[in-house]
Amino acid sequence: MDRFMDIYGLNTTSESPLVFYPNLPDYILYLTVVSCILSLIGSLNILLAYIYVPDIQNFARKLFVYLTAANSLDNFGVIIGLIRYFIINDDTRAFVGWNSIKLLDICVFQALVTSYAPSVSFFWTTMIAFYIFMQVESPKTAKAMSKNSCLLLYHVIGWGLPAILCMVPLYYDVYGENFSTYTGPWCWIRSGLTRKETVTWMFVSVKGWEFFTYLVTAAVFMLILWTRYKKKRNPFTVNDASYNSLFPSDRFLMYTWLLLVLLRLPGNIRLALLLNNPTGNYPGRTLLMTIQSTLDASQAFTNFVCFFYFEKRILAFLYRCRCKCRDKEKNYGTLMNA
Template sequence: MVLLDMEHYTTMQALNINASTFSVLPDYTLALTATSCCMSIFGAIFIIVTYCLLPGIRNFPRKLLLYLTLADILTAFGNLMGTIRYLILKDGEKIANNSGTIFYYASINEVCVIQSFITTFSNMASFFWTVVIAVYMFTAVVHPSQVFKGVKAECVYHLLSWGIPGAITITALALNVLGEENSIGTGSWCWIRSDLEPPVMTSIWMVLAGKGWEIMCYLTTMSLYCLLKLILWRRRMSYFSSLNNELREEDNNFMWVWFVLYLLRIWGTVRFFLNFSAISNNSEHIGKAQFVLLNMQGVGDSGQAFWNFVIFCLFDKSVRKGIAGRCRTRYESVPLISPVTESILDKEIGSHSVLEG
């Protein structure tokens, strides 16, 4: 853990605020997290825009990806909100002796709870939609059927992927467990309060409100996509479209979703287990590793929408050709000379001709 400096600690005592609530992260950690959030917001908007503009890519897996993107953009927005809050909190230390400071910190705490509500819900929803996509891709290849892509199936997907995270998050809010987490399992954003009593309740709620579903997502998606790869290999096929004509060749990119999820999220999972292990408090080397992992988590937990943009937009030739085609059409449809300018030029040319004659 990054410890508070003595001046900061004294200030918190003077204000009767729990000093463990506020830990100090370096500016470059906040900058990395904020940059990753902004890149994800851009990537998510691009995925949504291409889905709206390019009818040729609108199959059922792409619709599921759209729902996943909505969850991921909420996560990126929430983490960015938490990082901005953290920056304001650090600036607020400079006015700690002012009489109005207590009210200032109270407003910051409210922002912390709101942000925690957003990201707790969106992270769980992201895990659920990732699993839904993996399950659908598996069934579409192994047992093609309208049962898994009809209106009823989509309603079930929405009920599970939004409903379960929503119920857990609302319950956590009602029980007052959302709030300042002191970077135990996150970066510069809030999650589950680190001062719950008894202390084991913090661990239980972190598993229930995120980590448990995250590990479930790891295991499920890895298993299903590895089985899909094995099926393609045994049938001597290269693309899912060879087994289901409703899929596109580019839908093979979904095979990378679980791997990218691992690369982005594993840092936070390792930190989670280290923080609640006995050795983490007694090893200087683990403490340094924790700080490196914290920076990696700040980038990874906020970056899923951006890397989905890379996979499903930059690496999708249909999207690349579609966007290039629309840009080319728009460029060709814009006249180099407007009609008004052209008429003025015609008149000037005519007057010059009369004068010369």
């Protein structure tokens, strides 16, 4: 902790969180790294599957790909935070040229990325839920929503609005080192602020939009179930396999918000405990931090597992490719022996 405090010259106050995690257990770092790598691999597989398997392409899947891109961006931000942590705690002095100003700039940049990317994923999750609801309530409206002319509006909401929201904390210089008090091994809202200021900026940058997403998507989910029951309409149809329809395997998209809630639950529990006890002396804090660091970085991997589990046509496509390769090898061998 002394080296962290020496680098940034920060001191705790009675109104600031008092527990620091400057020397984190190695297993937290390793689990976070593994989680990020698996998520990036999962994101790449989702993208490749969408591009090279035409049978699975529809508008809902396109929105899902954008959600995956946001999760990947978050993983890159976490990796930046991990690299910075390793630099600060490097005992070999290999990074002696990295002064506190460089490290603080990296910290602020990483905090901006890891605030922006989750906010983007929240907005895309909400738009996916709303689009599925319109498929149930009014298929004609959903078809109009899936036109390319409307796609610009989706991008403005999904990418542009979170950028504006995350620039506000940057303008007020509240991003920075928090010594993993309420995050994993990465930066967010800096230490040195009062408790009220810290909570306010948490909600302005990420948490407010996170809880807003939970409320909206849960309400939309209930409306989808009610509308399906009332109108006896199943939007996940096989007969209309067009770009504007939903596939039976798109059912998992209805539950992306629930996965989001579960994966981010440890971090929210940890934040609630910290707000209730600013000294941070609550039981199981290291365990909660370990789970938070692992799950927060695993959203893309979780989506990948669900996507490939429900979408059987991807496996069928890979099987056909394998059979074609075998046939080519067999034909090539026959020609060589002729």
